[in-house]
Amino acid sequence: MLSISNISKSYGAIKALDDISFEVASGEIFGLIGPDGAGKTSMFRILATLLLPDQGAAKIAGLDVVRDYKALRHRIGYMPGRFSLYQDLSVAENLEFFAAVFGTSIEANYQLIAPIYDQLKPFKDRRAGALSGGMKQKLALCCALIHKPDLLLLDEPGTGVDPVSRKEFWDMLRDLRDGGLTILVSTPYMDEAALCDRVALLQNGRIMAMDTPEKITAAFSRPIFAARSADMYRLIQDLRAMPGVADCYAFGEFAHAVLDDRSLKSSDLLQYLQECGHTEVQVKNAEANIEDCFIELMKKETTHG
Amino acid sequence: MRTVFFLVQKEFLQIFRNKTMLPMILVMPVFQTLLLSFAANYEVKNLALSVVDHDLSPSSRQLTAKFEASPYFQLQGQYFSVKAADEAMAREETDIILEIPANYERDFIREGQAQLSLTANAINANKAGVGLAYAGGIAASAMDAPSLTVDNLWYNPRLDYKVFMVPGILGEIVSLIICFLTALNIVRERELGTIEQINVTPVKKWQFILGKLLPFWSLSLVMMTVGLTAGKLVFSIPIEGDIWLIALYTIAFAPTMLGLGFLISNFAQTQQQAMFTAWFFILIFILMCGLFTPLESMPEWAQWLNMLNPVKYFVEFMRLVLLKGAGLAEIGSNMLAVILYGLVVNGLAVYTYKKRI
Numbered sequence: 255m256l257s258i259s260n261i262s263k264s265y266g267a268i269k270a271l272d273d274i275s276f277e278v279a280s281g282e283i284f285g286l287i288g289p290d291g292a293g294k295t296s297m298f299r300i301l302a303t304l305l306l307p308d309q310g311a312a313k314i315a316g317l318d319v320v321r322d323y324k325a326l327r328h329r330i331g332y333m334p335g336r337f338s339l340y341q342d343l344s345v346a347e348n349l350e351f352f353a354a355v356f357g358t359s360i361e362a363n364y365q366l367i368a369p370i371y372d373q374l375k376p377f378k379d380r381r382a383g384a385l386s387g388g389m390k391q392k393l394a395l396c397c398a399l400i401h402k403p404d405l406l407l408l409d410e411p412g413t414g415v416d417p418v419s420r421k422e423f424w425d426m427l428r429d430l431r432d433g434g435l436t437i438l439v440s441t442p443y444m445d446e447a448a449l450c451d452r453v454a455l456l457q458n459g460r461i462m463a464m465d466t467p468e469k470i471t472a473a474f475s476r477p478i479f480a481a482r483s484a485d486m487y488r489l490i491q492d493l494r495a496m497p498g499v500a501d502c503y504a505f506g507e508f509a510h511a512v513l514d515d516r517s518l519k520s521s522d523l524l525q526y527l528q529e530c531g532h533t534e535v536q537v538k539n540a541e542a543n544i545e546d547c548f549i550e551l552m553k554k555e556t557t558h559g
Numbered sequence: 560m561r562t563v564f565f566l567v568q569k570e571f572l573q574i575f576r577n578k579t580m581l582p583m584i585l586v587m588p589v590f591q592t593l594l595l596s597f598a599a600n601y602e603v604k605n606l607a608l609s610v611v612d613h614d615l616s617p618s619s620r621q622l623t624a625k626f627e628a629s630p631y632f633q634l635q636g637q638y639f640s641v642k643a644a645d646e647a648m649a650r651e652e653t654d655i656i657l658e659i660p661a662n663y664e665r666d667f668i669r670e671g672q673a674q675l676s677l678t679a680n681a682i683n684a685n686k687a688g689v690g691l692a693y694a695g696g697i698a699a700s701a702m703d704a705p706s707l708t709v710d711n712l713w714y715n716p717r718l719d720y721k722v723f724m725v726p727g728i729l730g731e732i733v734s735l736i737i738c739f740l741t742a743l744n745i746v747r748e749r750e751l752g753t754i755e756q757i758n759v760t761p762v763k764k765w766q767f768i769l770g771k772l773l774p775f776w777s778l779s780l781v782m783m784t785v786g787l788t789a790g791k792l793v794f795s796i797p798i799e800g801d802i803w804l805i806a807l808y809t810i811a812f813a814p815t816m817l818g819l820g821f822l823i824s825n826f827a828q829t830q831q832q833a834m835f836t837a838w839f840f841i842l843i844f845i846l847m848c849g850l851f852t853p854l855e856s857m858p859e860w861a862q863w864l865n866m867l868n869p870v871k872y873f874v875e876f877m878r879l880v881l882l883k884g885a886g887l888a889e890i891g892s893n894m895l896a897v898i899l900y901g902l903v904v905n906g907l908a909v910y911t912y913k914k915r916i
Contacts, residue, residue, distance in 0.1 A: 302759050324761065332759045338752035342576050343569070354565035355760045397756075 255280040255436045256301070256405060261310035263296050263459075270296040272459040274310070278438060278452075283431050285450030286440040287544065293459040294440035295335060298409040301438070302332040315404050328356070331398035335410040335440075337390045341383030345374055345393055348382050349400060356401035366433075367396045370426055388419025395426070406430070408439040412446055424449050444545035455548055462551040467544055474542035474550065476500065479520055480508040483532035492530045493523070503549060510546060562762055566770025570744075574774060580740075584778055588732050588786035593793060595728050596721045603689040607635040609644045609653040616664035622701045626657065631693045648680050655679045655690050657698075721794045726877035727850040729786040733809070734816045734870045735841050737779045739834075741820030745771060746833040749824075764909055772817045772905075779813040780806060799884030808876055808890065812897045815869045818904035825911045844870040872897050 256278035263271040270293045278284040299305035303323035312319045454464040493502040498515030520537045638644040647653045658676035666673040679687035748754040790796045827833035848870040879885040
């Protein structure tokens with residue numbers, strides 16, 4: 255469906271994308287995972303035919319993003335990271351407008367957007383600018399879908415949206431995928447990465463790893479413990495100094511400690527921390543997730559590269 | 560064309576929903592026409608006049624009386640020497656000195672004309688110029704010698720300042736507003752990111768641009784109607800020419816300013832940048848359009864440069880048609896220039912508008 259080969263893009267001296275290649279199969283949700291500034295938005299803008307790559311080529315459904323951009327604009331649905339619909343038009347007016355400029359009508363493709371639009375219907379006369387973050391996102395999705403695209407490009411759809419709406423949104427994406435739509439989505443949230451069929455971890459314009467989320471986490475071989483105490487800052491410093499601990503970083507309300515020494519047990523960490531004078535200490539086993547993998551890969555990149 | 564229709568429809572929805580847009584379009588032409596016409600007044604009245612009469616004849620006294628009767632002059636004093644009058648001018652007591660030579664009556668009777676000397680305090684050059692022109696007119700009428708000075712003030716017989724200003728101001732305001740509206744409207748879409756959402760649709764460049772121009776194009780006609788009505792009702796400005804010709808010309812002229820706004824928007828990322836760029840041009844256009852200073856008094860190079868000033872054409876047209884009743888034949892070359900200008904500017908705008916970077 256989507257085939258990207260050796261794409262590079264620079265803004266002056268800054269390399270936003272550095273020799274990126276990957277493929278996305280039909281009917282899959284592919285996630286570009288990376289922090290702000292990793293190059294995700296540049297990648298999306300190239301695929302949305304808004305930005306010209308310096309090098310390399312990208313093909314969507316056999317159409318080249320540079321040469322066949324006119325034909326391609328009928329085939330892709332693009333939802334930028336920032337809400338970009340007309341805030342002074344109502345929900346229904348926005349949808350009608352985008353249907354009209356694509357030469358179609360709401361009725362013609364209503365089936366596709368029905369599950370999403372049904373939730374928006376009570377607000378259809380409300381100005382788009384007055385919607386909540388979650389509702390804005392759903393409206394933007396409807397507008398990106400109204401012309402029945404083959405590929406949906408979603409640039410950081412989760413940003414600025416509450417967790418409940420985010421979960422609903424991902425459920426919708428999965429339904430759309432099951433209906434045969436191919437989706438390329440980017441996110442800085444590691445928990446969203448696990449919801450993709452395949453992900454590419456992006457850092458400084460380069461792909462560090464690409465696979466299914468399960469395989470990426472499975473490749474993380476070292477044991478991880480989650481620890482917490484009353485003084486988290488000192489806890490991280492102390493764990494980093496502990497022999498056998500490779501790395502330690504904040505992870506939600508816990509700190510994740512990655513171990514080199516497989517013989518260490520949670521009780522060893524507990525004892526060590528108590529000896530360091532920590533109170534309210536808690537240590538438990540933890541499963542590696544995408545974020546742990548990302549941090550590990552990122553550290554490798556910076557030490558080797 | 561269907562796409563253009565939807566783009567225009569969207570634009571009108573937004574215009575009518577914008578709380579400042581409609582008042583700006585309807586109130587600004589009326590308000591500015593009224594305010595500027597009353598305030599930016601060049602009419603000169605009650606000039607302090609000193610008379611140095613060396614002749615002291617019935618004819619010279621008659622001349623002095625004529626000046627006294629005029630609303631433009633107030634007799635400040637009579638002196639017996641030019642030196643004394645000059646001193647009065649130095650003390651700022653007098654604006655204009657009329658010197659009547661000793662053989663005024665004799666020359667007048669014998670040769671039908673006579674020499675007079677007028678001296679004006681030109682610290683305020685405008686006041687001096689207008690004062691001298693008035694004085695010349697009065698002197699000529701006193702001598703009853705039409706060959707000497709022409710005092711037939713054609714097309715504006717009472718030298719009514721408002722009759723001269725209102726058509727020009729209207730032209731200027733309509734030009735200015737539509738240029739600003741277009742530039743700011745497009746840059747606003749860029750600031751909000753909505754332009755990007757449009758760019759990924761199959762909407763073509765010309766469709767997008769036409770979708771932006773048509774609404775403001777029609778608004779220029781609305782503004783013109785509102786402004787002319789206000790001018791007619793409040794100032795009873797003459798509308799000698801064909802009202803349909805004014806509409807036709809407005810339609811031909813508007814794309815120039817619209818295209819200029821569009822061109823500016825292509826080089827601006829924020830509304831602030833667009834605003835300042837537009838002001839840079841508009842200010843030059845307004846000051847050089849012939850509204851406040853006569854075009855003929857500009858140096859030749861500036862007059863050539865002024866060929867690029869669209870507002871000049873509009874102001875010129877408005878005066879020709881409203882005051883003089885010019886028809887299509889008289890304003891044909893003006894209209895052609897404006898249409899050509901519009902084509903070039905819009906061509907540049909389409910060329911520089913990029914859907915992709």
